[in-house]
Amino acid sequence: MSLDLQRAASEPITSLDMLLAGFRSAEKPRSKHLLGLEHEKFVYPVQSAQQVPYEGPSGIGALLEKLAPAGYTPFRETPASPVIALQKGMLTISLEPGGQLELSGSPFRTAREAHAENLAHLAEVKQAAGALGLRLVALGYRPFATPQQMSWMPKTRYVAMRQTLPERGPLAHNMMLMTATGQVSFDWESEADCVRKTVLIARLAPLMVALYANSPLLDGKPSGYLSFRNRVWDEVDPTRCGYLRSFFDGSFSYRAYLDWALDAPILFLRRDGEYLRPKMTFRDFIHRGYAGSPADMSDWTDHLSTLFPEVRLKKVVEVRGADCASAEMTGALGALWRGLLYEPGAMEEGERLLPKLSYEEHLAFHDTARRQGLAGRLGTHELHRLAGEMVAIARRGLERLDPADAPLLEPLAAQAASGRSPGQTVLEAWQKDPRPEAFLGHFTL
Template sequence: MSLDLKRAIAQPITSIDALVDTFRAAEKPRSEHRLGLEHEKFIYPKAGGKPVPYEGPSGIGALLEKMGATGSYVPFRETPDSPVIALQRGIETVSLEPGGQFELSGSPFFTAREAHAENLRHLSEAKAAAEPLGLQLVAMGYRPFGTTGDMPWMPKTRYKVMRRTLPERGKLALNMMLMTSTGQASYDWADEEDAVRKTVLVARLAPLMVALYANSPLLEGKPSGYMSFRNRVWEEVDPSRCGYLPAFFDGSFSYRAYVEWALDAPLLFLRRRGEYLHPKLTFRQLLKEGFEGQPAEMGDWTDHLSTMFPEVRLKKVIEVRGADCASAEMTGGLAALWRGLLYDKTALEEGERLLPKLSFTEHKAFHDTARRQGLAGKLRQQELDRLAAEMVAIARRGLERLDPQDAPLVDPLARVAASGRSPAQAVLEAWEKDPRPEALLARFTL
């Protein structure tokens, strides 16, 4: 989650080339490449399946307060008089998604095991704070019960604006904001060629990751027909800012291709005079016309990039976005999986050869199969569980060359792939055995 920190001194954007240069400025020597991990999860009362509001003695605000009482965190407020919406400890941040999903945005580390250890510490602290409040942390990709109308909203100005603007773009936009939970990992690049290869590889392999992590089969208390309904939701959020870029698959992807794509997405908000405004402009129009007599600023571009939601996103890092929220072990494996695939040269080459070259249309069909059927699906005549197992094996070999101590972190992924069963299968079986909210949620606590 973006905390929308105070913006730097306004810097006008002089050209599209200046936007391209923001990605060039993010290049790092390979010796400095790190990774980051984000892990969202749902908070529910132990006694039932109703969502937890921010307010109240057992609310999300109280949970933040209890975690912050240890003294190791600095509370974050938008203004001195507004509620606490995040906790910061150095770069590590505990923050809130719109419906109260609790998120760790971790520190950058050289190894996946460091990121995993930080997440385990965070989960231990969060559970210790949640216990006396009668709350529990639940790992699923989509809320299995309730509708968007049942959900509370967290007290963040950015979300108030997006609550108005995103539904204009897609009918499941509020579902995305309130009902979904994910795990994400972020990686560095050395130069444009490196960024292109890594981004394209993540895009091509993303459906295998979707199948491997599919953990959201229920919708309003019943099977949805998808192993990852969370991923299905993103199809109807905003087609101009979600999904895949055609350039990922036709050999034309570049810094400029990403910039040109983002320029044509409408603004979700524009920060001016300490307010969140909603001019009916694409970023390209803002760049050409300005707003209220003032030019577009670099801070506007930073805000805009944070509202672009492709399956793999470029900001100052490459963000891998396709996994449902899963267990702590699977989340640690996420960090290790992509470290092995992206940071080892041989693994990167093997990953590029794993799948047949698909057109944009063929890839979208592959992606739909993955979210519907999970590991039970097929790409042409190849089973997705076998392809996912080979993807994990390639990553493991990469880790063994890079850093053997990280390699065991992908073992839980290998076991899931070998079973041929996406995590969603266990959710469906638990629901069939006992569909009561309190029983199901207790089964999948972190």
């Protein structure tokens, strides 16, 4: 996601081939395939369940200031603007709209390297947060309070999205302010390889949703979903979220993703230090321009970053369906998909794991996973057994590819074997003691 108000001059878009070329330019030989890990988490006061605003001596801004001396370069939108991110090499610490703290990690060859970076990051942030009377909490959705009670972070992009997205869906602010996730991204070597990986991720995503379902509470009460975070995305913007039909009918390609993206409305355009909000699709923008200015490649890059499908293509393929979980479960996320996607035998096994479902059948499968988690069923198949076999396939892939990554899968294997999603533990903690400040202590990183 872009941090800057300004944007570099860019080449005008004169043909769709230019956009397809962007996907082709991301192709890499297998010897250069890397992975990247992202981990969002909530920040709360140690003795409270109140949201932490940006301002104040123990605010999010103060936390960034406390972290900055550890080799980070603070990032501001303008010289007079507040700090909204910290950068160190390829690593970025940034803010989601409601003050969720996000690590966008460096690209690594192995999952264990990405996990080690996240552990070091968490140790650093926990020390800084502790000095300010703050704690980090690993849940997929804020279990208490409502979007109306939240403070917004001082980032101009979020001002534009705050105004534009609610026109597309009633839970847009819930998504921006109340959710936290773990994500992982991967490379591809050709269009055929990209298609296989994207389709495999999409087909297996509900099993991952069930394994990571960690957000059952809504405003202090059970929501009816073990992953309410995932449910929120249904009412953000149906044109830019969810699954593409082409994932399931054999027609997915660079061009299929391109056509889907072109027909999504533009959320904003950056021009002269401002965020403009034209009401048009990107396809319309290419044909007509806006305010006398043509669509260019920088606009397209911005637009791709405002699409939120379960599997997203940019210069990498992003896996987006997991709730925020513990550091160990987040490390397992990288190992799971590295084992499934980067070892040919595991890819073949993964493709055979589930029956071929239509788009509508897959949506029903996905809904079962987020409602019931590992306790759900796909036809006669128990989801916890299918999830356990998916983890086992990934382990076999890693044992052939890089055995040192395989131990990272142990928390996932144990989760699947238990037959219980993390959200069931969350519900039990709430039932034993629903007091917000005590409850959050169970899920502090």
